[in-house]
Amino acid sequence: MTRLAYLLVLAAGCSAATDDLCDEAAAKIATCFPDQGTVAPTCDPTFAAEIASSSCDELAARDGKADGFTCFWMPWLCSGGSSSSTGDKIEVSTEECGGGPDALCPYVTGASCGLVTLHDDAGKEISRGFTSGGGRFTFSGLPKGNYRVKVHERSGSLARMMLSDLSSEQGPASIPIAVDGSDTPWARFELASGAADKVDQCADLDGGVTVKDTAGKAVDRKVVEWDWIVELEKAGEVVERSRPLFIFPDKNVLGFRMLRPGSYIVRFVRVELPEFEKKPNPDYDRLRDRYAADVDPIEVEVTVTNADRNKTITVNRTIVDPLR
Numbered sequence: 001m002t003r004l005a006y007l008l009v010l011a012a013g014c015s016a017a018t019d020d021l022c023d024e025a026a027a028k029i030a031t032c033f034p035d036q037g038t039v040a041p042t043c044d045p046t047f048a049a050e051i052a053s054s055s056c057d058e059l060a061a062r063d064g065k066a067d068g069f070t071c072f073w074m075p076w077l078c079s080g081g082s083s084s085s086t087g088d089k090i091e092v093s094t095e096e097c098g099g100g101p102d103a104l105c106p107y108v109t110g111a112s113c114g115l116v117t118l119h120d121d122a123g124k125e126i127s128r129g130f131t132s133g134g135g136r137f138t139f140s141g142l143p144k145g146n147y148r149v150k151v152h153e154r155s156g157s158l159a160r161m162m163l164s165d166l167s168s169e170q171g172p173a174s175i176p177i178a179v180d181g182s183d184t185p186w187a188r189f190e191l192a193s194g195a196a197d198k199v200d201q202c203a204d205l206d207g208g209v210t211v212k213d214t215a216g217k218a219v220d221r222k223v224v225e226w227d228w229i230v231e232l233e234k235a236g237e238v239v240e241r242s243r244p245l246f247i248f249p250d251k252n253v254l255g256f257r258m259l260r261p262g263s264y265i266v267r268f269v270r271v272e273l274p275e276f277e278k279k280p281n282p283d284y285d286r287l288r289d290r291y292a293a294d295v296d297p298i299e300v301e302v303t304v305t306n307a308d309r310n311k312t313i314t315v316n317r318t319i320v321d322p323l324r
Contacts, residue, residue, distance in 0.1 A: 007045050007299060016068040017141060017248070019147075021045055021048045021049055021052060021245065021247060022045070022048045023280060024048070024052040024176060024280035024281060025048035025049075025051035025052045027280035027281050028052055028054070028056075028059070028280065028281045029050055029051065029059070029083045029309055031056070031281050032056035032059050032060065033059075034116070041193065041202070042050065043144070045247050046247075048223070049245050049247055049253060049255065050255065050257075052245070052280070052281070053242045053245070054241075054306075059174055066174065076311070076318055084146070084304060088140065088141055088142045088143065088144075088179060088294045089138055089139060089140040089141070089142060089178050089179075089184055090118070090130070090138070090139045090142065090147065090149065090179065090184070090185055090186075090187055091136070091137075091138055091184055091187070091226075092116050092136065092137040092138065092139070092149055092186075092187045092189070092191045093135060093186060093187070093188045093189065094111035094114055094116070094131050094136075094137075094151055094173075094191060094199070095108040095109065095110055095111060095135055095188075095189065095190060095191060096108060096109045096110075096111055096164055096190075096191045096192070096193065096194070096195050096196040097190050097191070097192070097193065106267065108190075109135075109161075109194060109196050109198040110131075110132075110133065110134040110135030110136070110196075111131060111135045111151070111189075111191055111199050111200070111201060112131055112132065112133045112134070112135055112196070112202070112258060113130050113131060113199075113200050113201045113202035113258050113260070114130065114131045114135070114151055114152070114159070114196075114199030114200065114201065115128060115129075115130055115151070115152040115199070115201055116128065116129060116130070116131060116137050116149060116150065116151050116152070117149070117150045117152065118142075118147055118148075118149055119147060119149075119150065120145070120146075121145060121146045121147070123148070127139055127265075130260070133257065133258060135196075140323060142179050143179070144179050144180055144181055145178075145179060146176065146177075146178050146179075147176070147177045147178070147179065148174060148175065148176050148177065149175050149177055149187040149203075150172075150173060150174045150175075150257060151173035151174075151189050151191070151199060152173075152199065153195075153198040153199050154198060154199065154200070154201055154310065155164045155198070158172040158173050158174060159173040159189075159191055159192075159195045159198060159199050160172065160173060160192040161189050161190055161191050161192060161195070161197055162190040162191070162192060165190075170192050173189050173191060173195075175187045175188075175189065182221065195312055200310040201261075201309050201310075202257075202258040202259055202260055202309060202310070203259045203261075203304045203308040203310070203311055203312065203313050204255070204256070204257050204258070204259065204311075204312045204313070204315070205232075205254070205255070205256040205257075205259055205264075205266070205302065205312070205313045205314075205315060206253075206254065206255050206312050206314055206315075207253075207254045207255075207314050207315035207316045207317070208244070208248075208250075208251030208253050208254060208316050208317075209224070209228075209230075209244045209251065209252050209253075209254060209268065209316070209317050209318070210251055210252075210253055210316075210317075210318040210319075211224045211227070211228070211318075211319055211320075211321050211324075212215040212318065212319075212320050212321070213307040213321055213324035214320060214321070214322065214324065217230070219321055221246045221249070221251070221252050221322055222246050223283060224244055224246070224252050225243055225244055225245060225246040226243065226271075226273050226278045227270060227271065227273075228244055228268050228271065229241055229242070229243055229267060229268075229271055229284055229287060229288050229292075229317060230244055230254055230266065230268055231244050231245060231265075231266070231267040231288075231297075232256045232259075232264060232265075232266060232267075233264065233265040233267060234263070234264050234265075235261060240256055240285065241284035241285060241288060242254070242255070242256070243282075243284070244268075251316070254266070254315065259303055259304045259313075260304065261304045261306050261308070261309065262303075262304055263301065263302075263303050263304075264301070264302045264303070264304065265299050265300070265301055265302070266299070266300040266302055266315060267297045267298070267299050267300075268297060268298040268299075268300075268317075268319060269288060269292055269297045270292070270293040270295050270297070270321065270322070270323060271287060271288065271291040271292055271293060272291050272293050272323075273287065273291050276290075293323060294324050297324065298317075300315060300317055302315060309324055
């Protein structure tokens with residue numbers, strides 16, 4: 001029988017806003033993983049906000065990431081995945097062993113946004129990419145042959161990995177892989193402690209927005225949450241949409257993850273939503289297309305530099321709602 005994700009009643013004293021956010025996170029997980037089940041006896045609003053604002057693909061990409069909220073909300077992802085498919089690809093998993101001395105490894109952390117390179121039998125680099133939020137990447141379209149996968153630090157050096165499950169011996173993060181047309185091979189990197197921070201090539205963007213009406217009075221933050229859709233655009237393409245979540249009393253929260261160096265636009269789009277559309281796990285693309293108000297969006301330019309990698313950029317703005 002299908003098991004649904006349930007959220008138990010939070011302890012007395014939690015705000016209604018937190019309750020709603022936790023309910024939304026539980027609804028998102030139930031939608032993304034209808035055949036799984038978990039019970040969350042307590043709820044951290046920060047984790048709930050991240051879940052609520054993530055897509056199903058982003059949550060699924062946390063496969064194998066046992067830190068943060070993954071084991072608590074989605075325990076079936078903690079142990080990592082495996083593939084029985086066949087074909088012309090190599091699956092890469094990068095995890096940092098942490099929390100214990102020497103060879104002990106009580107938990108693992110996915111090494112997100114790390115540069116992984118693929119080399120042919122002669123040592124020539126033939127492909128590269130960056131790991132997902134769960135520390136995963138896939139090299140596809142490969143002919144049969146022998147390859148080598150490497151993981152790099154931001155400095156350009158190879159990351160360090162554990163060479164054995166039975167000792168604390170370390171070495172360069174480099175694994176030979178053979179593609180022979182049978183089961184898809186995995187390059188599984190158990191990186192040394194501290195490696196996840198060293199390989200991270202992305203920045204996070206956090207912040208908040210305060211909205212005032214045309215008379216200069218602050219608009220109720222619960223109203224603001226559903227009056228606006230926030231878009232992140234890079235190179236003319238919208239890569240993510242969310243809304244300014246009402247979590248804290250002093251601002252509506254913005255949050256985008258894993259921004260590679262480059263130029264971005266954070267765009268605030270005014271929408272006019274009917275009450276029946278204000279529900280957990282909304283389809284932001286559909287809401288934007290159907291309910292965008294006939295007013296110009298408000299845009300904020302953001303630049304992520306190499307110096308911002310593995311850091312958090314803060315963007316706080318006060319904007320005027322032309323319809324209030």
